[in-house]
Each structure stands twice: as structure tokens, then as C-alpha cells.
Amino acid sequence: MYVQSENPVEITEAILKMDIRPKDLIVLLVAESDNLNLQALIDRLNEAGVSFIGGIFPGVIHNSTLHKVGVVVKKLQSVSAPVIIQGLNTSDYRWPDFTPTLSGLEKKVTAWIMIDGLMPNIASFLSGLYDRLGDRVNFIGGGAGSLTLEQKPCLLTPNGLLQDAAVIALLDYDTHLGVKHGWKRLAGPIVATRTSHNIIYELNWEEAFTVYKNYVEKDCDCKMSPANFFEISKCYPFGISKSNxxxxxxxxxxxxxxxxxxxxxxxxxxxxxxxxxxxxxxLIAAAAEAVEETLNQSAHNDYVRHTMVVDCVSRALFLEDRHEEELEQISRRIKAVRPEVSPQGMLSLGEISSYGEGYLEFFNKTIVIGSLY
Known part of the structure; x- marks a missing residue:
């Protein structure tokens, strides 16, 4: 469901009309430019006894349309209460015990994850999460946050708005995943010889910015500076090589x-x-391939109940007016198989998925599509 409203009362009333049952979890994907009073919405949902989690994103997706305002509301069935982990900007945050939930599972389930997309240690956190959940779970989700790239509270929880945090919901669905990006190699290999978390200080033992701009300027025929860095770098990401x-x-x-x-x-x-x-x-062709990848894996397409789309915001910035072609490709292919299923999701600051339905990975500039059945 997509709700275009800035009124917490109207949104709460729309949610309560969804026939919520004890195991239902409401997932809220909120467009950041909305003037919605999020704390008031959290208070309303808590008063109504609704189980929910949510994230703020640069845009939200419903069918083939990107919305810069409004809320996508998903009602999903969970196998346990959502997990909220705070203090992820430190090294001493506490992990919950997932063992009781995992021991009661009779089939593979799906972990829907929303994180603060501007934390410096996302990959380390996800590695720890995989160590605890392993291959009992398929993973999908993305980084919340602002297009301004200013870190601020971006996750909606019953505890309030949070940053440096993650929310994890174990959902009572199996998932087939499609993960593609479509970017091609321009130069390399280059070694990141000095790094700290999410900052590359040296490439091939030289200042990282100098090395990077020398390569990029040769291709783009323009001068790169810290002031115009993002406008140019959105076209030239790094690729970490993976076998096969x-x-x-x-x-x-x-x-x-x-x-x-x-x-x-x-x-x-x-x-x-x-x-x-x-x-x-x-990039547009890669999005179509991601849909085919998720749909062609399974003889269970008739049982697909939800299709979640996690599309990197920098893909949208790069594609500009052609981004709608990407969303149209996705929607058309999904509805050709399941006409009653509406693809929904968000523009993310980083994408989360089981890599080949195996190891958990954090991606950038990638599109992840999950068919939940």
C-alpha cells in the first residue's frame, strides 16, 4: 500500500484497516522529503499496539513509480518480534540471542534488514549477523538515510527514531533473490593499500584522491575537485573483484x-x-536481469506474495530521467508472472542481500529484488 499523506492519524487509520493479526509486522518505507511528523506517527502506532519498523529513504517505490513523498506500507508475516540493535558506531554493542527463534524454524525464512546507511562499519556488522543466522536465512534490505549524506536518525522503531542502529525482522517467507549492477570495468586492478573502515586513504601507496582522479579525468575529460567530487564520482564507482x-x-x-x-x-x-x-x-538491462534471476529460480512463482525492490539511490542519480525505464522493466516483468503482486521498495544507501543466496553482502550501486513466497 502507498499512502500519500503527512498526517500521522490518517496513516495510522489506513494501517489499522489492513486487518492486522498477531504475527503481522508493519514495515514503513518513508520518503525523506515528506513533512510527516515521524515521532507522532511512532506514538500513534505504539498507542494502537501495532508491531512495526521503518526507515527513511531518498525515495520509495510503488509499482513502476518512484515517489519523493509519502509512505509505502507493507504488512508482512513475522516469525518473531523485530530485533533492534543500537550503538553500532561503537565496538561493544550487544547481540541478541537468535538461538530460540532459529531452533523453532521448520523451513528457511527471510531476514528483512534496515540499517543506518551512513555508519562506518556496516560490513563488519553484517558479517557478525551472518555468523549468528547463517544459511538458515535469506537476507534482503538496505541502508536508510538522507540524500544530503548527512548522518541523522533514519530508523523508525517503537523506541523512537534512531541512528547508528539496525532493525532486523525474521519473516515467515522463503525468498528468491536477484542481484545485479551492470557497471563495467574502466581501469585496474588497483590495491587499497591503506584504509580505515569506509575510508580509502591510499591506492597503490599514493594518496587515494590523486590516484582516483588521474584515472577518472582521463575518461571524463573534466577536472575533478573535492567540490565537484560527488557529481563526477557517481559515474565511477569501485568494484571489488569476486570469483564467478x-x-x-x-x-x-x-x-x-x-x-x-x-x-x-x-x-x-x-x-x-x-x-x-x-x-x-x-544498468537498465541489469535490472531486467535481476528480475529474471529471481523469477527463473523457482517453480514456486504461483506462490509469490511480495516482491521487494532495493534500488541504490546513486543508480537513480546516474540514470536521471531514464530511471523510470528501470522501474518499468521491473514492474512489467513481475506482473507478467504475478499480475496481482505490486513491486515495492525504496532507494537505498547501500543494498543488503545474500550473495548468490549464500553469504551476506553489502552492495553499492546495485539493485536487489526479492520474491517472497
Whole structure:
């Protein structure tokens, strides 16, 4: 359901009309430019006894349309209460015990994850989460946050609005996943010889910004500076090589005062990187491939109940007016198989998925599509 309203009372009333049952979880995907009073909405939902989690995103997706205002509301069946983990900007946050929930599972389930997309240690957190949930679970989700790239509270929980946090919901569905990006190699390999969490300080033992801009300027025929960095870098991400799969993309978004490249997501020291380049037709084709990947895996398409789309905001910024072609490709292909299922999701600051339905990975500039059945 998509609700275009800035009134917490109207949104709450729309949710309460959804025939909520004890195991139902309401997932709220909120467009950041909305003037909705989020704390008032949280208070209303708490008063009504609704189980919910949510995130604020640069845009939300309903069918083939991107909305910059409003709320996508999903009613999903959960196998346990959602988990909220705070203090992820420190090293001493506490993990919950997932063992009682996992021991009671009779089939594979899906973990829907929303995180603060501007945390510096996302990959480390996800690695710890995978250690605890493992292959009993398929993973899908994304990073919440603002298009301004200013970190601020971006997760809606019964405890209020949070940052440096994650919310995890174990859903009573299996999932088939499609994960594609479509970016192509321009230059490399290059070694990230000095890094710290999500900042690359040196490439091939030289200042990272100097090395990066030398490669990029040769291709774009323009001068790059810290002031125009994001406008140019959105077309030239890094790719972390993976065997027998597309690179995992890392998105450099700014330059710090030391010439370090600040990325969305961690880059471990001595990682081998390639500089990638985008071609709109390739990205749009990759989105279509992601749909085919999720639908072609299964003989259970008749049982698909929800299709979740996690589309990187920087893909939309790169594609500009052609982004709607990407969403149309997705919607048309899904509805050809399941006409009654509306693809819904968000523009994310980083994408979360089981890599090949196995290891949990954090992506940038990628599209993740999950068919929940």
C-alpha cells in the first residue's frame, strides 16, 4: 500500500484497516522529503499496539513509480518480534540471542534488514549477523538515510527514531533473490593499500584522491575537485573483484581533508579494486536481469506474495530521467508472472542481500529484488 499523506492519524487509520493479526509486522518505507511528523506517527502506532519498523529513504517505490513523498506500507508475516540493535558506531554493542527463534524454524525464512546507511562499519556488522543466522536465512534490505549524506536518525522503531542502529525482522517467507549492477570495468586492478573502515586513504601507496582522479579525468575529460567530487564520482564507482560473480561495488561519495575517499560501506586494507564506469543501457538491462534471476529460480512463482525492490539511490542519480525505464522493466516483468503482486521498495544507501543466496553482502550501486513466497 502507498499512502500519500503527512498526517500521522490518517496513516495510522489506513494501517489499522489492513486487518492486522498477531504475527503481522508493519514495515514503513518513508520518503525523506515528506513533512510527516515521524515521532507522532511512532506514538500513534505504539498507542494502537501495532508491531512495526521503518526507515527513511531518498525515495520509495510503488509499482513502476518512484515517489519523493509519502509512505509505502507493507504488512508482512513475522516469525518473531523485530530485533533492534543500537550503538553500532561503537565496538561493544550487544547481540541478541537468535538461538530460540532459529531452533523453532521448520523451513528457511527471510531476514528483512534496515540499517543506518551512513555508519562506518556496516560490513563488519553484517558479517557478525551472518555468523549468528547463517544459511538458515535469506537476507534482503538496505541502508536508510538522507540524500544530503548527512548522518541523522533514519530508523523508525517503537523506541523512537534512531541512528547508528539496525532493525532486523525474521519473516515467515522463503525468498528468491536477484542481484545485479551492470557497471563495467574502466581501469585496474588497483590495491587499497591503506584504509580505515569506509575510508580509502591510499591506492597503490599514493594518496587515494590523486590516484582516483588521474584515472577518472582521463575518461571524463573534466577536472575533478573535492567540490565537484560527488557529481563526477557517481559515474565511477569501485568494484571489488569476486570469483564467478559480478564485482561488489563500493560508492565513493566524498573526499576528506587528508585526500581520503569516503565510501558507503567498508573497504578492507589490501583489497584489490577496479574503477568502474556506467552506461545507462547496461544498468537498465541489469535490472531486467535481476528480475529474471529471481523469477527463473523457482517453480514456486504461483506462490509469490511480495516482491521487494532495493534500488541504490546513486543508480537513480546516474540514470536521471531514464530511471523510470528501470522501474518499468521491473514492474512489467513481475506482473507478467504475478499480475496481482505490486513491486515495492525504496532507494537505498547501500543494498543488503545474500550473495548468490549464500553469504551476506553489502552492495553499492546495485539493485536487489526479492520474491517472497
Amino acid at each position: 560473480a559480478e564485482e561488489v561495488v563500493r560508492d565513493p561519495i566524498s573526499v576528506n581533508s587528508d585526500g581520503g575517499l569516503v565510501c558507503v560501506g567498508e573497504v578492507p586494507e589490501n583489497t584489490v579494486l577496479n574503477i568502474m564506469k556506467g552506461i545507462p543501457e547496461n
